Amino acid sequence: MSGGVDSAVAAARARDAGHDVTGVHLALSRNPQTYRTGARGCCTLEDSRDARRAADVIGIPFYVWDMAEQFHEDVVDDFVAEYAAGRTPNPCLRCNEKIKFAAVLDRAVALGFDAVVTGHHARLGADGLLRRSVDLPKDQSYVLAVLTRAQLGRAVFPLGDSTKAQVREEAAARGLAVADKPDSHDICFIADGDTRGFLADRLGESPGDIVDGRTGAVLGRHGGAYAYTVGQRKGLDLRVPAPDGRPRYVLSITPTTNTVTVGPREDLAVDTVTAERPIWHGETTPVECEVQLRAHGEVARAVVTTDGDGLTARLRTPARGVAAGQAIVAYRPDPGGDIVLGSATITAGRMASPVAAHGA
Template sequence: MKVLAAMSGGVDSAVAAARAVDAGHEVVGVHLALSRMPGTLRTGSRGCCTIEDSMDAHRAADVLGIPFYVWDFSERFKEDIVDDFIAEYAAGRTPNPCMRCNERIKFAALLDKGLALGFDAIATGHYAEVKYDDAGNPELHRGNDMNKDQSYVLGVLTTEQLKHSYFPIGVSASKADVRAEAAERDLSVANKPDSYDICFIPDGDTKTWLADKIPMRPGAVLDQTGEQVGTHDGATAYTVGQRRGLQLGRPAADGQPRYVLEVKPEDNTVVVGPKRMLAVDELKGIRTTWCGLPPSDIGEGPDEAIDCLVQVRAHGDPVPAHAWVDTTDPADAPPVERGDEPEGDAAATPAPRGPGRRIVVRLEEALTGVAPGQTAVLYRGTRVLGQATIDAARALEPA
């Protein structure tokens, strides 16, 4: 099998490429240049996609004895990831740029180019597994190391994309094992720190970064009764569940901390309240996609709900839930069904992600701090079923 190994410059992708070589595949390494003006050096775990990362990836490829290239995806990355991130925050939503990158860059633009060049699969350093059922259909499952599992951010993948996806380190028992293997292979990245921040905001200061991209206007911070309790520098810099940096003029009457309950960019206000008011028991999702699960398996209405687990953060705890297609909204379009993509070089291109039909996810256990724009990923055991962008959540205690 001809494998295109996406090498970020980190230890996971380096070991993934090494295992692909060990498996007897014809492997070529590629590093994606995602910025026209990349930073020169990392600072600990801050940032990625720097010149240093590119050099680390090149050194790893040399150790493995495989060809190595750098491909410029900076324009596509800016349009599909950075600009999308800005637009989502401007609309009062909280996006996950890593999921967008997997959906639109790694397993779309990169995979399309790889297929066009004759490669059979893309190998990445994600902690996840692709398994096959008795009929040969791919299924996406959690990685063995639950502390590093990345199946959540891969929930946007389609069946066709899974057919061309290869995650060699998903079977690893732990990250420590991966680092030990890298050291045994004399890979210089064996002890390189992991990256935790948004790659294009390396200092982690999202608020300041957004202030340079979105016009910020001071406005009112209201409590759950509508009374003004403070001011803000710009509503779009806040997210549901946020506690720090609220600039409140006076403490709450009960002396308890207050959290962001809602962001309203249309009138430039932020609503805050006690933590208990963050609890929600039902989610509505849009732009739904299914990861190897036929949309016909999802019932219409609560009487035909499927039992599942739902996870709303990359490393959040999954909770039991029931999900179904919402047929109560007359504005809904037909569902976005991404299970029957065409064969050939264009197979990896995502289907349109328009509004689609909504799904409803009713939780058996309340979740807190769920923001519009986050992603709800549905599981059955370790298997990913699909995902939807959260459009609304029903609070247990409405404001």
């Protein structure tokens, strides 16, 4: 129970379904005062109190589990290391993978519980496969697609068939004080929302060149390549304007040379995406499907092939702003809700020949 409206209603629905429910709030900060207060994040002291009050109203036992050290190692340290390596991580995905459905689930099973219930907006079909929520703008299947079949077998998502508006209405009817609590957003462990400053404090200043991707000319300087991500347009502070006056975008980040490469928007286009560490639930590949390349991003048609520890997606239409470190999630359209076929961590995007990119 995070202290928000979704997990509170999920707990209440699980109790109403006849399950023996215990509410658990995760203490994830070594120093809770350093995590943001109010509604901009999660894991705050306020959230803990809100979760406890919700459990009291629902009528279930409530505990706080201290997982600060593991969260710091598996999520925060990973976040910093990924940026240092020139990638753009998704900490919410990593938290689901390493904390909520690994550490928490393992402890819950050891204590005799059958499953972990969360307030994620996603659905599980009778076949055990993950599906999108009916509320597509709130769908969270993208950050859950990293879960294995074994983890999904012990997961319960009671909110997948409801919209966020319906969840809030139900919370109010149940007398839950969090009914109108704003959704959390941004990164919970960055207290002031300044990701660049957070990384600079941990990685230090590391000046380098910003170069033109076509000519190799030095266009400016940066204080640390970790402050940039592929597709970024603002905050480049370039000394040399483009000859045609058009904006430039970050095309790539090279930690070995501490170089940020920029260019026009069309140079961001890729039609082949490679990824590593796939979690695959679908049929034998290659398979024609839809892929999502970032959280809340649009889907694209693609032919996906898995091969051992790798995954390759050949996009029917080129995509822009594909960043290493993000997840690629494959979906199969289905009348009962898009089915998650699998997920992998993006390693690179490139333009291939038309035959290679569009052959099934």
